[in-house]
Structures are given as structure tokens and as C-alpha cells.
Amino acid sequence: MTTPPSSSLAVVARVQAALAAPGTPFHAVDTPLGRRYTAGPAVLRDFLATTLAHGDRPYLRLDGAGYSYAEHHAAAAALAHRWLDEYGLRPGDRVAIAMRNLPQWQVVFWAAQLAGLIAVPLNGWWQAAELAQALDDCTPALLVTDPERTERVLPWLDAQAERPWLLTVGVSGPVTRERTERFEELPPPAPGTPAPEVLIRPEDDATIMYTSGTTGRPKGVVATQAAWCAATLSPRFFAATSALTAGRDLSQAKPQTVLLTFPFFHVAAFTTLFPLMAAGGSAVLLRKWDPALALELIAEHRITTYSGVPATALGLLDAADAAGPAALGSLTTVNTGGAAAPPELARRIARRFDGRVEARNGYGLTETCGGVIANVGARYLEHPDSIGRPSPGIAVRIADPEGRALPEGAVGELWLRGQAVFRGYWNQPEATAAAFGPQHWFRTGDLARVHEGEVYVVDRIKDLVIRGGENVFCVEVEGVLHEHPAVLDAAVLGVPHPQLGEEVAAVVRLRPGATADAEQLRAHVASRLAAFKVPAHVVFRADDLPRNPTGKILKAELRAALQAELG
Structure with missing residues (x-):
């Protein structure tokens, strides 16, 4: 005899079934390569085009400057034209991005997508040798760097027989090297600049994102346009789940203002940005994590959503406790991801805010283009040890060492299959083969179990x-x-x-x-x-x-x- 699901789980299951029904934006079907959404954008250029509807609404803000949605699109389109027309870049060329969370980072990323190029976000914490290792691996045609990263990549650049282009952001002084430009000296984009007319297909590579390297040398994770388009849908599905399970009317939802602390080179930043961009919300950025400054920004901008790793969320709560009960008064949601959240985080949020602030936790990897499983609303508070239910575009299997599916409740390796899963590791066919089981199931390396449709991650296999x-x-x-x-x-x-x-x-x-x-x-x-x-x-x-x-x-x-x- 099976135990009936609790009322909150039944509500979540019912809401998600309705959201993913045929004819809805989140409907998905099984294909030979896994589950795929039947609606949504075909390539990232299509998704970006939808943000033009938000016009002059602020999109990115840092230290009083930034871009509206119209300005962001025009800047990305103008930069894409320049790269194709002046730099001579061609679809499939790599654009390495090594910067802090500056608004220009997003302009550069989206310019690459509009030009049919492959964006390669590089870890902003890497030193010169680590950056050189990744650059040797991806062989970019263009590097885009801020002042700190410029100094670190110049030795690698100067050692290249055929020097790639360098575009600097925030670097002062005259340009002395060939094939180098300063972002600040580019011609200002004309309002309404259209995207280049470039053939971009769903199966084309969109990004190479390097794994964090906690267990060895980072690998370049290659994701297609189609995979990233799935990634634009999954977090919006979870946001809709959260609203409907709380009894809110989706048609009355207001754009959110998010304090975004995930680094842009990490997929969790995009899991935050995609639903924000779809709804016309604003992202307030930090140059580096500072809990005292975070409190100030939340008060100044009336931040409604905090987004970051569990460690920074805990640091924010510590700072708020020291500041007094009025701190974080505008906050309605705390989103965490990127690392396992201790169950105490959800309980602490519930205690401090007495139910006014919703805690959410998600699960995703570089290899899945960000979050594909999430636990939201009352269900997360009841079961903070669960990572929740998968999005419609992903299938879950708990596998034994031979790849056989295990019954409910058994602990095994978490396997995932669906549109958002990456296509392989850059220049590493053996690692790619080892990452996949039969029928394109991706081996996550996480130990997990499933109970009543919810996934519980119990550990990393190697941990x-x-x-x-x-x-x-x-x-x-x-x-x-x-x-x-x-x-x-x-x-x-x-x-x-x-x-x-x-x-x-x-x-x-x-x-x-x-x-x-x-x-x-x-x-x-x-x-x-x-x-x-x-x-x-x-x-x-x-x-x-x-x-x-x-x-x-x-x-x-x-x-x-x-x-x-x-x-």
C-alpha cells in the first residue's frame, strides 16, 4: 500500500500538470534524444527579440549605470555587426569573455548569439595560467576582458602566432597593440539597430562553458542553441508553479527586481536572468559579494528577489539579523542554487520572515544549461532536503552502476535526459563518451533517490x-x-x-x-x-x-x- 502524497505535493503536481498540458508554453514530448518542448524559441536570437517588447524598462543596473531592454538589444546588435564586418569573425568562431559581472558582459554574450558565434564565458577568478589553459583549449578569435583579466591574458595573447582580437571594457589609456579596441571608443549604437542576417540553426553550438573543476581539470561543456532555448523555459515554468501554488494570478504578476550575485560565467546566473528577461524585470549587480552593500542595494532599489548560492544567502541573513528587523523589508523571494542548500536555510527564512518571503532551491549543472529541477513554495519549506520535481523538458532516472533503473526510494546515480542537456565536452571525446549512458542519458555524478515524483540528492558519488x-x-x-x-x-x-x-x-x-x-x-x-x-x-x-x-x-x-x- 502506498502512502498518499501530502496536500502540498498534490497541489504542486496538479499545477505542473496543467502548466505542461498540450497547447501550453511548457508542453514537452518524448523524442529519440529525450524530452523536448513543443513551443518556445528555436534559437536564442528569437528569445532576445521578445525582450524588445519591454522597451525602455531598466534591464541591468550597476553603480547607477546600465541598459534598458531596448538599449541592450541595440548594443548587442551593433556589436555583432562590428564583429562580422570589421573583425572578420564568422559563425562558429569562439568569443572568450573574461570579466566581472558588468552590464557589458551581457551585451557581449548576446552579441555572440546574434552573430552566430560561440560564447565562451571564463571563470573570473582564474589566474593567468588557468586562463591560458582554457584559451589554448577553445582557441578564440576574440577575447573580451575587463582591466584585471586584461593583464592576465596579455602574455597569452602576445605569444600567439596569429593574434586574436582583444576588446577591453573599462581599460584606460591608449591602444598600443594591433587588433585591439576599447569598448568605450566604439561607435554608439543607433536605437533600433537590427540583428545581423545570419543563419543560426537550433543544432548549432551556442556556448562553451567550463566546469568548475572541483574534481580535476575543467572541461569545456558545449551546449547548442536548442539546449539554451530549453533553459529559457524551465525557470519560467518553476516561477509559474510558485505563483499558482501560492494562489496568485499569473496575469497580475509584476516584473521583479533581482539582486543577482551569481557570476555570469555560471549557468545559475542565466537561470535567474531568463524569467526576468521574459517578464521585463530588472537585475541589480554587485562587483563582488559584500553583505553590507547587498543590504543597502536591497533597500535602495526595493529588491524583491535575492539570487545567489546558499553561502551568500546565509551571509545576507546574518547581516540582516545584525541590522535589525526592518532589513530586507522589500524582499519576497530568496532563490538559491549552484551548491547544495542546507535544510536549515529554508527554516531560517521561514522564521525570520514569518512566511512573507518564499524560499526556493533548484538543481542544475553546467551540462544542463542551469536549473532543470526545483523545489518552490510551501513544499520547499516542508521538505527542504528535496530538490523538487523536474521541468517538463527533462526526464529523470535513478540508475545502478550498470545503468539499470532503480525502484522508487532506492539510492543510485541521478541520470538526466532532455533538450537542455549538453552535446559533449570540447575536444574530449573520451570524456564525452564516459558522461553518457545508453540513449543519451547524462550521468550527473550525483547520488539521489526519487519519492512521490520528487528528487532527493544525497551526495556526490566521489564525496x-x-x-x-x-x-x-x-x-x-x-x-x-x-x-x-x-x-x-x-x-x-x-x-x-x-x-x-x-x-x-x-x-x-x-x-x-x-x-x-x-x-x-x-x-x-x-x-x-x-x-x-x-x-x-x-x-x-x-x-x-x-x-x-x-x-x-x-x-x-x-x-x-x-x-x-x-x-
């Missing part, structure tokens, strides 16, 4: 600690540690053990002024989890835990330091 034959899911122990009032941040990982194979260890940073020792934290975990899951080692750090730009903890770095400390 799993196997202690004496018992599986310990690190994210579960991390979630319990985060519930302790003294804990600001925590990471759980395995360290070698001569008899057990591996032992559980935790690296913890305490809140300022808080006190707790290792035995207290071990007792806290022991009160909630089985004895074999209790960390044998608890090591405290006074500084931030190392994370990559998307908020994921660098466990390889922690593991090396921990093993050295433990001897």
Missing part, C-alpha cells in the same frame, strides 16, 4: 564516505551540523583509516563570538544520526572554508590540509 562498508552521505551530516546554532559553515569528507578504509571528518567554522568544542558538535550529530555517521574528527577553522566561484566547497583542498593536520 561519499564509505566507512567500514557503511555509506555516509556527506551532505546529510553537513545539514545536521548547520542546524547547530554555533556553526557558521561546515564541510564533511572522508579521510583514510587503516581498518575502516575511510573515516568521517568535519571541518567547521563557528559564528563570531560563538563557542562549541568538538565533543559538543559530535554529540549534536549523534543525537540525530547513526553512530557511524558521527565525525571521528572535528577540525575548526578561523577563516572561510575554500569555495569555488559558484559556492561549492573545494573538498580536495580541504582534504589535503586535513590529512596534513591529522598526520
Whole structure:
């Protein structure tokens, strides 16, 4: 006998079935390559064209400057013309983008899409050697850089026998190198500049986005125009789910103002931007994460939605707690993604705002062009350990090591299949073959289970600690540690053990002024989890835990330091 779904889950399922019914914008069908949407844009140029309807509404804002929707489209179209007519670029050429979250970043990205070029966002935190490695891999015809990244890429540029073009943003001083221009000196775009007449097909490559590299050398993830068009639909589907399950009228929805803290080189930024662009909302940007400045911007711009990794969301709540109960008064939604959110985050949002602010969490990867599964509204508060239900354009399988589908409730590898899935890794056929199972199922590398249609991610396969034959899911122990009032941040990982194979260890940073020792934290975990899951080692750090730009903890770095400390 099966347990009937709870009322909130039944509401979500009913709403999503209606949203994805035949004839709706989110209807999807099965094809030999997986589920595909039957409506929506064919290529990204089509999606961008729809934003012209928003005209002079503000789109991007940073330090009092930015673009309206009409200005953004005209600037992207004019730049696309220049690249084709003056630079001699041709469809399929790569455009590497190495910048902070500046408004010009989005102009450059969309210019590449209008010109039929392949945009290659590069990690803004990379140093010269890391940037050179990616540039050697993608061989761009054009680099677009801000001042910091310009200095880092110049040695690579000057070493090239055939020098690519360089377009700098915010770099002062005269241009002294050939095939170099300054963004600020380009001719101003004429209002209403049309996009170039270039043949762009759904199967053409749109982007190469490098993986974060937490488990090794970053790989270039190649996604097509069709994959990105699916990515424009999925977050809008989840936003509609959120509104309807809360009883709101979609026809009365107002454009949102978002504080966007995801770096543009990460797919989560686009998961935030796509529904914003569709509705004519505004994105307020930060040059770098600063919780005090974030509070000021939220008050100044009447921000309605916060979007970022769980670590920054927790930092924002800490700053708001210090500022007093009036802080974050305009906020209605907190969206997190890019890394696993501890269940305590949703509970903390509920406690602080007494139900006024909705918490949302999503799941996606570089290989899926961003979010394809999400948990929203009351359901997320009830089950914050769930990542929710998949979008209509994605199919889910929980697979055993041989690829066989496992029954409901069983833990196995999460496999995904659908339009938003990437086509392969750039110049890495072996890695591409290893990433896919039969019938184009993508192996995510995450351990998960499905219950009543909802997906629960329990850990990364490589992060799993196997202690004496018992599986310990690190994210579960991390979630319990985060519930302790003294804990600001925590990471759980395995360290070698001569008899057990591996032992559980935790690296913890305490809140300022808080006190707790290792035995207290071990007792806290022991009160909630089985004895074999209790960390044998608890090591405290006074500084931030190392994370990559998307908020994921660098466990390889922690593991090396921990093993050295433990001897």
C-alpha cells in the first residue's frame, strides 16, 4: 500500500500538470534524444527579440549605470555587426569573455548569439595560467576582458602566432597593440539597430562553458542553441508553479527586481536572468559579494528577489539579523542554487520572515544549461532536503552502476535526459563518451533517490564516505551540523583509516563570538544520526572554508590540509 502524497505535493503536481498540458508554453514530448518542448524559441536570437517588447524598462543596473531592454538589444546588435564586418569573425568562431559581472558582459554574450558565434564565458577568478589553459583549449578569435583579466591574458595573447582580437571594457589609456579596441571608443549604437542576417540553426553550438573543476581539470561543456532555448523555459515554468501554488494570478504578476550575485560565467546566473528577461524585470549587480552593500542595494532599489548560492544567502541573513528587523523589508523571494542548500536555510527564512518571503532551491549543472529541477513554495519549506520535481523538458532516472533503473526510494546515480542537456565536452571525446549512458542519458555524478515524483540528492558519488562498508552521505551530516546554532559553515569528507578504509571528518567554522568544542558538535550529530555517521574528527577553522566561484566547497583542498593536520 502506498502512502498518499501530502496536500502540498498534490497541489504542486496538479499545477505542473496543467502548466505542461498540450497547447501550453511548457508542453514537452518524448523524442529519440529525450524530452523536448513543443513551443518556445528555436534559437536564442528569437528569445532576445521578445525582450524588445519591454522597451525602455531598466534591464541591468550597476553603480547607477546600465541598459534598458531596448538599449541592450541595440548594443548587442551593433556589436555583432562590428564583429562580422570589421573583425572578420564568422559563425562558429569562439568569443572568450573574461570579466566581472558588468552590464557589458551581457551585451557581449548576446552579441555572440546574434552573430552566430560561440560564447565562451571564463571563470573570473582564474589566474593567468588557468586562463591560458582554457584559451589554448577553445582557441578564440576574440577575447573580451575587463582591466584585471586584461593583464592576465596579455602574455597569452602576445605569444600567439596569429593574434586574436582583444576588446577591453573599462581599460584606460591608449591602444598600443594591433587588433585591439576599447569598448568605450566604439561607435554608439543607433536605437533600433537590427540583428545581423545570419543563419543560426537550433543544432548549432551556442556556448562553451567550463566546469568548475572541483574534481580535476575543467572541461569545456558545449551546449547548442536548442539546449539554451530549453533553459529559457524551465525557470519560467518553476516561477509559474510558485505563483499558482501560492494562489496568485499569473496575469497580475509584476516584473521583479533581482539582486543577482551569481557570476555570469555560471549557468545559475542565466537561470535567474531568463524569467526576468521574459517578464521585463530588472537585475541589480554587485562587483563582488559584500553583505553590507547587498543590504543597502536591497533597500535602495526595493529588491524583491535575492539570487545567489546558499553561502551568500546565509551571509545576507546574518547581516540582516545584525541590522535589525526592518532589513530586507522589500524582499519576497530568496532563490538559491549552484551548491547544495542546507535544510536549515529554508527554516531560517521561514522564521525570520514569518512566511512573507518564499524560499526556493533548484538543481542544475553546467551540462544542463542551469536549473532543470526545483523545489518552490510551501513544499520547499516542508521538505527542504528535496530538490523538487523536474521541468517538463527533462526526464529523470535513478540508475545502478550498470545503468539499470532503480525502484522508487532506492539510492543510485541521478541520470538526466532532455533538450537542455549538453552535446559533449570540447575536444574530449573520451570524456564525452564516459558522461553518457545508453540513449543519451547524462550521468550527473550525483547520488539521489526519487519519492512521490520528487528528487532527493544525497551526495556526490566521489564525496561519499564509505566507512567500514557503511555509506555516509556527506551532505546529510553537513545539514545536521548547520542546524547547530554555533556553526557558521561546515564541510564533511572522508579521510583514510587503516581498518575502516575511510573515516568521517568535519571541518567547521563557528559564528563570531560563538563557542562549541568538538565533543559538543559530535554529540549534536549523534543525537540525530547513526553512530557511524558521527565525525571521528572535528577540525575548526578561523577563516572561510575554500569555495569555488559558484559556492561549492573545494573538498580536495580541504582534504589535503586535513590529512596534513591529522598526520
